[in-house]
Amino acid sequence: MSLSAQVAAGTEAVKEEQEGRKRQLSEGARAERRLGWMLCAPAVIVMIAVTAYPVGYAIYLSLERYNLELPQDIKFVGLGNYAAVLSSPYWWQALKVTVVITIFSVAITLVLGMILAQVMHRTLFGRGTVRTAALIPYGIVTVAAAYGWQYAWTPNEGYLSALFNNSAPLTSEYKAIAVIILAEVWKTTPFMGLLLLAGLSLVPEDLQKAAMVDGATAWQRFTKITLPLMKPAILVALLFRTLDSFRIFDSIFILTGGTNNTGSVSILGYDNLFNALNLGIGSAISILIFICVAIIAFLFIRGFGTAAPGSDLGR
Amino acid sequence: MSSGGRRRSTSERRARGRRGAQARRLGIGLAGAALAASALAACGTAGASSGPVTLNFYFYPDNSGATQQAINNCSAQSHGKYTISYQELPTASDGQRQQLVRRLAAHDDTIDIMGLDVTWEAEFAQAGWAEPWTGANKAAAENGTLKPALDTALWKGKLYAVPDNSNTQLLWYNSAEVPNPPKTWAQMLADAAQLAKEGKPHYIEIQGAQYEGATVWFNTMVASAGGTILNPNATKVTLGAPAVKAMSIMKQLATGPGADPSLDVQMENQNRLAMEAGTAAFELNYPFVYPAMKLDNPKLFKTFKWALYPEVTPGVPAKVTIGGTDLAVSAYSQHKALAFQAALCLRDKQNQIIGADVGGVPPTITSLYNDPALFKDYPFHADILSALQHASVRPKTPVYQVVSIDISHLISPASGINPTGTEQSMVSQLNNALQSKGLIP
Amino acid sequence: MAMATTGRQKTGWGTANTVVVVLALIPVLWMVSLSFKTPAAVLDPSFLPAGRQWTWGNYTGILHTSQFIRPLINSIGIGLISTLIAVVLASMAAYAVARLRFPGKAVLIGMALLIAMFPAISLVTPMFNIERSLGLFNTWPGLIIPYVAFGLPLGIYTLSAFFREIPWELEKAAKIDGATPFQAFVKVIAPLAAPGMVTTSILVFLACWNEFLFAISFTSTLASRTAPASLAYFSGSSQFTVPTGPIAAAAVVITIPIIIFVVFFQRRIVAGLTSGAVKG
Structure with missing residues (x-):
């Protein structure tokens, strides 16, 4: 479905809205309202039960000293766990790793995704093949792909390691992070490309042609026409990619397991829960990650203005 | 194990x-x-x-x-x-x-x-x-x-x-290079330095990577120096002077001629392979290395001997981790x-x-x-x-995972140890761990 | 779109196409190659197994061990059930969003968006404690419930976009004929919505199939461990083989459904992805 179709759907919705106003307070409107609630209720209940309730419970747990090995020592410690996490070098190291991975992978993915979108947009020949091929990295199980990268970079076993002088990048912090970013970029560029492709189809062909007649270069056309028109699509794609990247867990778990200072905040949370069995600290880390995500989302959504995702649906 | x-x-x-x-x-x-x-x-x-x-x-x-x-x-x-x-x-x-x-x-x-x-x-x-x-x-x-x-x-x-x-671990050595096995850490480090001077294989193979093996090494050293890491009920950190002594010897090894260049990533198996390859003079490791040497390097096996783990305090048998x-x-x-x-x-x-x-x-x-x-x-x-x-037991505590990870992160790489400073950080980190306030990376 | 006119441009885009296809496929082909390597060939870094050093052994090995077959069954079962529930619930909500006027719609949309952005790790600690006290730990429902919750936002977004494309005059016609709004939904709209629902089902299923964090956190045995999680616990088909080959083979097996979906439903997936996520 193209965005133009959605725009059309949007205008239709406006029409309906006007119609709707006329029927206000009628019997039908009340029935409609009830049906609306009834239809949404199951989804809302499941979503609340699985997210809102556990988050509330996590906040509660994060205020307790709660080690699974020390069931006798469970007690309220206020913000003690937060103080412990925020004063631990491991939290800041994990946050640094996560931010580095997020910034680099999203930036690289954006550039490559834009190129990919152009390729998919412009070619007439082999269009299906390109899209199908691009969807494979998107669809592939992250863990399966991560094993592929791990073996490829294992000295004496992997073609990539052999290509780079039999190196073992996964055993050193910065090289391992580079490999993690590479795996992330490979996996997510197609998704970025598809989202940007949808945005690209919003750019009227006539405008491009007119600019070409006026003697604008390809680069000028891209920066002056394409980019501004695509801004909403780019922002949405960036928001989803950034949050997705910030949650990175699967590929690090397989590639390095978080050793050599390569653990992300999600890995840190997992280890403190399942290895240290510390529900208090684990919950505090969970809540801090939640707050980070909320801040990122807030900044992006402010950047969107009225173009926030879903704002048209909610009308 | x-x-x-x-x-x-x-x-x-x-x-x-x-x-x-x-x-x-x-x-x-x-x-x-x-x-x-x-x-x-x-x-x-x-x-x-x-x-x-x-x-x-x-x-x-x-x-x-x-x-x-x-x-x-x-x-x-x-x-x-x-x-x-x-x-x-x-x-x-x-x-x-x-x-x-x-x-x-x-x-x-x-x-x-x-x-x-x-x-x-x-x-x-x-x-x-x-x-x-x-x-x-x-x-x-x-x-x-x-x-x-x-x-x-x-x-x-x-x-x-x-x-x-x-x-438990023993000291394994190549009797072609070292006719008399060292009794103490000081002797072993001196032997390694001497062999290095003579241009002979001189590395001391030990578990220096950032993992449980490093904690085992540290525990052996602290116990052999007469100390403990925690008190018996795991309510207090007891490191002190023996821990400082243990750390200085570990640092001395890591910064001296006896250190294998890849000490910081070595685990038991890499130690074994290095010894089998003939680049080392000493190896502190579990007895599985003996049949392996027999199988992998029958020539070197002829001079592959063992002795008790070197002492930290001369005259007091080492207390090797069980x-x-x-x-x-x-x-x-x-x-x-x-x-x-x-x-x-x-x-x-x-x-x-x-x-x-x-x-x-x-x-x-x-x-x-x-x-x-x-x-x-x-x-x-x-x-x-x-x-x-004579063996020593690693610190007994319900939060052993956190304690062990803290220890291995502070003492590996061993070349980065600063005995008194590292001991102080360890005391504070282990205290946090005992109060469920410790994070693991 | 019609700009690729000159021969030079055509060649240029053709080359770009080829580069994209090659970059996308090389890592996949590496896994496939690895999965056919004998244990000896695994220790040779060349991209393809040399000479006679290729084997079906890795596949026959993993397909004869419950270590992989059972997780595969779990993955399929949990994925299908989660998808079914999520798509049914999401289509109800999406219908309401796309067609009905009721207060609280914006809240629903906002909530779905929040959950789409939710850091899964934040749920792991509390859910682990909740699941172990409710007896849901290491069971199918223990994974199905969070999968449904995380499938819902995707489903609601994608389906409400699809639902707007449906010719709603038919619904009005049905209502004029005396059908209640619910009957109109079931009899008229649902069949028209089927293509969108297929697309949504594929996307939700792929998400469940791919999920790893919950799968390793809320399972402990073969009773409910899914295929991606089982890879992390692989010990190989026999004791003395390094499990590289079997893991590669298992990775290829769990990639096959994805390739099938992608090849047969490429257009639908692209449409679903862009409609669900882009609301510019």
Whole structure:
């Protein structure tokens, strides 16, 4: 479905809205309202039960000293766990790793995704093949792909390691992070490309042609026409990619397991829960990650203005 | 065999095996395979649907077949009271602990007997997952058992497991380079420096990577210097001067000529390979290196000798860290009485002999070390016994995982140690850990 | 779109196409190659197994062990059930969003968006404790419930976009004929919505199939461990083989459904992805 179709759907919705106003307070409107609630209720209940309730419970747990090995020592410690996490070098190291991975992978993915979108947009020949091929990295199980990268970079076993002088990048912090970013970029560029492709189809062909007649270069056309028109699509794609990247867990778990200072905040949370069995600290880390995500989302959504995702649906 | 630490990448796990157990077991692989095959055949015939209770025994994967053989013996000797079902845990010890802990946290009642690494007992006891041993079972478990091995299973005065097998390190050296093995760390470091000057192989192979092995090294050094890491009830950090001394020796090794350039990433198996390659003069490692050397480098094997672990304080025998596995009964088991009986059977004399012969794991019953026939491939059994009798136990605390990770992160890379400063950071980090305020990376 | 006119441009885009296809496929082909390597060939870093050093052994090995077959069954079962529930619930909500006027719609949309952005790790600690006290730990429902919750936002977004394309005059016609709004939904709209629902089902199923964090956190045995999680616990088909080959083979097996979906439903997936996520 193209965005133009959605725009059309949007205008239709406006029409309906006007119609709707006329029927206000009628019997039908009340029935409609009830049906609306009834239809949404199951989804809302499941979503609340699985997210809102556990988050509330996590906040509660994060205020307790709660080690699974020390069931006798469970007690309220206020913000003690937060103080412990925020004063631990491991939290800041994990946050640094996560931010580095997020910034680099999203930036690289954006550039490559834009190129990919152009390729998919412009070619007439082999269009299906390109899209199908691009969807494979998107669809592939992250863990399966991560094993592929791990073996490829294992000295004496992997073609990539052999290509780079039999190196073992996964055993050193910065090289391992580079490999993690590479795996992330490979996996997510197609998704970025598809989202940007949808945005690209919003750019009227006539405008491009007119600019070409006026003697604008390809680069000028891209920066002056394409980019501004695509801004909403780019922002949405960036928001989803950034949050997705910030949650990175699967590929690090397989590639390095978080050793050599390569653990992300999600890995840190997992280890403190399942290895240290510390529900208090684990919950505090969970809540801090939640707050980070909320801040990122807030900044992006402010950047969107009225173009926030879903704002048209909610009308 | 010890371990713990944290989850590792597959390649690391593979390299490390169960503290070299894999390498050791390769040598007896053929015999093991034959035994396993016969064991499987025996299993097939014993699958009656009613009658004996099935006891689920969660244990590390023992490829030698020794464990399966012990299981068959005990099932047969129970006279129809129980059959033991071998549930293999993951290969890596962190994976083993995680699987057990998750199931116990969910009150899984299908676990009856568990093989616990010697560092997990306090945790399993304090959490209420391991059933304490009392009365006749306790007496039977204690009877004739090596004291340090038994000590690993004690928590707050109660016994929570019975020692099944044991392990410890010796000093291995090349007698072509070093005619007289060093008695102390000072001598060993001096020997290495001398060999380096002469341009001969001079490295000292030890576990310097950031993992459980480094914690084992540190524990051995602190104990040998006369200190401890925590007090017996794990309420206080006790490091102090012995820890500072231990750290200075470790740093001295790491920054001196004896250090292998890859010390910071070395685990037991890399140590073994370096020694086999002939680049090292000394190796501090578990006895699995002996049959491996015989197999891999028969020429060097001729001059491959062993001695007791070097002393930190001259004249005082080193207190080498004990490793191994204990058997515990799950608190959620529905057949506890039978599980205690079965656990005792699995580690009785007969089955420990099988464990040593077929599986290559040192026994925990003292009298077995006097049986010369048992150790025809283990000419060093007297030294192992002596090392085990003087052995030290790693800090016993329910939060051992965090404690161990903190230690290994502070002392590896060893070249980065600053004895007094590192000791202070360790005190503060371990104090946090004891109060559940410690994070693990 | 019609700019690729000159021959030079055509060649240029053709080359770009080829580069994209090659970059996308090389890592996949590496896994496939690895999965056919004998244990000896694994220790040779060349991209393809040399000479006679290729084997089906890794596949026959993993397909004969419950270590992989059982998780595969779990993955399929949990994935299908989660998808079914999520798509049914999401289509109800999406219908309401697309067609009905009721207060609280914006809240629903906002909530779905929040959950789409939710850090899964934040749920792991509390959910672990909740699941172990409710007896849901290490069971199918223990994974299905969070999968449904995380499938819902995707479903609601994608389906409400699809639902707007449906010719709603038919619904009005049905209502004039005396059908209640619910009957109109079931009899008229649902069949028209089927294509959108297929697309949504594929996307939700792929998400469940791919999920790893919950799968390793809320399972402990073969009873409920899914295929991606089982890879992390692989010990190989026999004791003395390094499990690289079997893991590669298992990775290829769990990739096959994705390739099938992608090849047969490429257009639908692209449409679903862009409609669900882009609301510019």
